[in-house]
Amino acid sequence: MLILPSRRQFLTGLGAGAGLVAATGVYAFDVEPLHRLVVTRYAPALPRWNPELRLRVAVLADFHVCEPFMPFDRVAEIVDATNALKPDLVLMLGDYPAGRIAWRRLPLAEFARLAEGLKAPLGVHAILGNHDWWDDEQVQRARAGTPAVKRLLEDRGIPVLENGAVRLAKDGHPFWLAGLADQQPFYGLETGLEDLPGTLALITDDAPVLLMAHEPYIFPEVPERVALTLAGHTHGGQVRLFGRSPAIRRVRGIDVSYGHVVADGRHMIVSGGFGVSRMPVRLGVPPEIVLLDLGARA
Incomplete structure (x- = not known):
């Protein structure tokens, strides 16, 4: 009944x-x-990593500074929390301004001053993201040039890699850090500035390679020579439920929305980042510092 x-x-x-x-x-x-602010830890077993090279890397992505969603006291909190982890290297993966979602824009010069407070023996290194280009009216009008935030960061001692690579070493063990220019720099156009072959051509020995790419969409093209690709941009979809981010498209059948991605023996870690864009909401993917322990022994 x-x-x-x-x-x-x-x-x-x-x-x-x-x-x-x-x-x-x-x-x-x-x-x-x-x-909320969490530390998401990874200790991936990478087939092209020197196991004698033990490296702790803090990865910071997608600040999107603005009020009320990412004010400067929040940035300072992230800087302090990152320093407390005592990383060997800090990597910043782009998208420093907030874009259209901002209720009030904040000066990027002050953001760069706060970022200068990040401390790591092997330095702080950055790349640019699409919003660093989109937010700069001058480069958007010209469809060329250099976003102002690049100069602001470099004036604070933070090098910005655009299709560049630098050789670093920890305890006598070398590795390469490479960074791509942005894949979506001009709003409304599909043309990207990334040069993956040219960037990897700068690598002159067989030391392991870490590759910074703001958007994860290039991952299917990254060769096995790269030990680990690091990306942001997606914010984990901003809404992630039951391990899925429905707002983020797959690329050649690969889910590149968030976390540790493995495809054909190649590895990528996609950070959920800190900020918001398009909609001021996050659910199931809290703002995160990604902390990598590479070469860590069990």
């Missing part, structure tokens, strides 16, 4: 459902994006 709920039961259930939706909305719009 079918037993129907009473009017009171129906209204109680409806009210509980509405309350759950409201609580979820408050969490997604306020708590997770603005007040």
